[in-house]
Amino acid sequence: MYICNCNGIREREVRAAIDAGATRPAEVFRACGSQAQCARCVCEMRQMISEQGEALRYAAE
Numbered sequence: 776m777y778i779c780n781c782n783g784i785r786e787r788e789v790r791a792a793i794d795a796g797a798t799r800p801a802e803v804f805r806a807c808g809s810q811a812q813c814a815r816c817v818c819e820m821r822q823m824i825s826e827q828g829e830a831l832r833y834a835a836e
Contacts, residue, residue, distance in 0.1 A: 780815075780816075784816070788806075798828075800820040
């Protein structure tokens with residue numbers, strides 16, 4: 776599934792960037808070799824980053 780239609784960034788690419796340490800959408804774009812265009816995807820990226828952070832916190836308990 777595409778997360779960013781402007782840059783053709785797929786969900787798996789966003790997750791890979793987050794797994795590699797991206798903590799902000801700008802870092803996800805950088806990891807994918809692109810930059811925000813219309814920014815409609817930023818909220819979804821933030822949500823994915825937040826969910827990953829919560830999952831890591833629960834796993835550490």
